[in-house]
Amino acid sequence: MDLIAVYNEDIKVLISPAGAELQSIQDNSGTEYLWQGDPGYWKGRATNLFPYVGRLTKGCYEYEGKRYNMGIHGFLREMEMSVEDASDNSVTFFLKENQHTLEIYPFQFEVRIGYSLEGRLINITYDVFNTGEKRMYFGIGGHPGFCVPLENGLSFDDYYLEFAENHVPVFVGLSETCFPNGADKEYPLKDGKIIPMYHAMFDNDAIVLRDMCRKVTLKSDKSSKGVTVAFPDMPFLGFWHTVKTDAPFVCIEPWSSLPSRDGVIEDLAAQKDLISLEPGGKYINKWSIEIH
Numbered sequence: 001m002d003l004i005a006v007y008n009e010d011i012k013v014l015i016s017p018a019g020a021e022l023q024s025i026q027d028n029s030g031t032e033y034l035w036q037g038d039p040g041y042w043k044g045r046a047t048n049l050f051p052y053v054g055r056l057t058k059g060c061y062e063y064e065g066k067r068y069n070m071g072i073h074g075f076l077r078e079m080e081m082s083v084e085d086a087s088d089n090s091v092t093f094f095l096k097e098n099q100h101t102l103e104i105y106p107f108q109f110e111v112r113i114g115y116s117l118e119g120r121l122i123n124i125t126y127d128v129f130n131t132g133e134k135r136m137y138f139g140i141g142g143h144p145g146f147c148v149p150l151e152n153g154l155s156f157d158d159y160y161l162e163f164a165e166n167h168v169p170v171f172v173g174l175s176e177t178c179f180p181n182g183a184d185k186e187y188p189l190k191d192g193k194i195i196p197m198y199h200a201m202f203d204n205d206a207i208v209l210r211d212m213c214r215k216v217t218l219k220s221d222k223s224s225k226g227v228t229v230a231f232p233d234m235p236f237l238g239f240w241h242t243v244k245t246d247a248p249f250v251c252i253e254p255w256s257s258l259p260s261r262d263g264v265i266e267d268l269a270a271q272k273d274l275i276s277l278e279p280g281g282k283y284i285n286k287w288s289i290e291i292h
Contacts, residue, residue, distance in 0.1 A: 001080065008089050010120045011291060019077035020093035020113040022046035022144060025291060027120065033227055033291050035145030035249035041242045042249070045145060048113055050076040050128075051105055051138035053236075054259025055178060056266065063106060063137075063268040070104050073143070076111070090116035096131070108132030121290045128275075128283040136277045137268045139257035141234065144289065145241075145249045146218055148197065150225040156248065158220045159197045161239065166192030169212035172236070172258065178205050179262035195239070199246050206240040208258070216252060217292075224292065229254065231287040235273075254287050 003014045003023055014024040023045055025034040037045045052061075052074040060069045079101075081093035092114040097107065109132070114125040130136040148156050163169075166189075173183030187209060190196060201207065214234065219226035231237070231254030238253035257273040260266040268274065277283050 004083060004086065004091050006086075006089050006091050006115060006117055008117050008119070011117060011122075013115065013117065013122060015091060015093075015115060017080050017083065017093060019048050019079060020081050020115075021048060021077065022115075025122065025289070027291055031150065031225060033146055033150065033225075035147055035251075041245060041247040042145065044077075044143065047073060047077045047143040048126075049073040049139065049141040049143055049255070050111060050126075051107075051109075051140070053139040053141045053255045053257050057179060057260045057262070057264055061260065061266045061268050066106075067265075068104050068106070074139075075101060075104060081113070084112065090114065107134070107136045107138075109136060109138075120292070121288055123286065123288050126283075126285045128277065130277045130279055130281045133279050135269070135279065136281075137271070137274045138277070139255065139274055140283075140285065141236075141253060141255035141257075142231075142287065143238075143251055143253045144229075145251045146227050148218070148248055148250050149220070149223070150227075151223050154220060154222055156246070157196075157198050158222050159218060159250075160190075160220070161195040161197065161250075161252075162217050162219055163189065163193040163213040164215040164217075165213045167211075167213050168192075169209040172208040172210055174205065174208065175262040176204075177262070179260060180208075180258050181262040184210075197250065199241075202239075202241050202247075203244050205243050206238045206253075208236060208238045208255075210236050212237055218250065218252065219292075226292040227252075228290040228292065229287070230290070233285045234287060256285065 112127040171187035234254035
């Protein structure tokens with residue numbers, strides 16, 4: 001399928017209709033900021049997660065006494081979305097329920113994902129509308145990967161993640177199979193706001209935080225190039241690259257909710273961190289990616 005391009009004098013962004021996934025973010029010098037999906041590490045680039053974030057215990061959940069199967073991060077990334085509106089510097093993608101989605105997720109909905117550019121800033125909007133007659137439960141989030149290093153001659157270890165404010169976030173405890181297990185603990189940051197980068201930090205899979213500052217920058221003291229992700233309405237944040245590898249990227253993942261609890265097949269209507277949307281209700285969440 002053809003990619004959609006949005007651009008201005010500062011950046012050019014390519015997006016696939018498949019899950020409205022970003023495919024490229026380049027500045028006007030031609031530097032590529034977005035991970036390019038090398039399948040030797042991770043074939044994704046910037047997956048949009050809906051209607052579930054992360055894994056489900058045994059790959060399934062329950063709703064109104066019936067069990068449904070769903071893969072990791074929901075089904076949106078598998079779906080071709082239509083272009084509802086487009087201009088040189090913005091585009092909105094659209095999807096509604098269909099026979100396939102109803103078999104694994106028994107809700108009627110409309111979901112829109114919009115991208116708009118302001119200078120070097122990419123504004124991203126998630127818009128979910130409950131078109132059905134019953135309350136709808138879902139999670140939503142982003143999973144963009146960014147190249148590390150961003151310049152030749154630098155290494156992964158030359159980079160760090162810096163939050164906009166000094167604070168002590170909480171590390172979400174995960175089991176060996178990457179399900180929340182309740183063993184949450186404080187996650188002290190270097191100088192109050194920095195996470196140094198090194199490959200082994202992901203040997204046990206993702207680092208997931210809550211109660212954190214809602215703006216973080218990938219940067220290096222040896223380079224002027226970096227990426228800032230701001231997510232004012234996302235209560236969880238994941239950092240990840242392929243486990244036990246030297247993968248030259250890092251994902252910065254703002255999430256609205258968590259995976260299912262370790263060993264628990266969740267009742268969708270009872271999972272406390274999911275978004276609950278009444279019939280006819282509308283949910284909007286805006287976040288952004290800025291390149292430096």
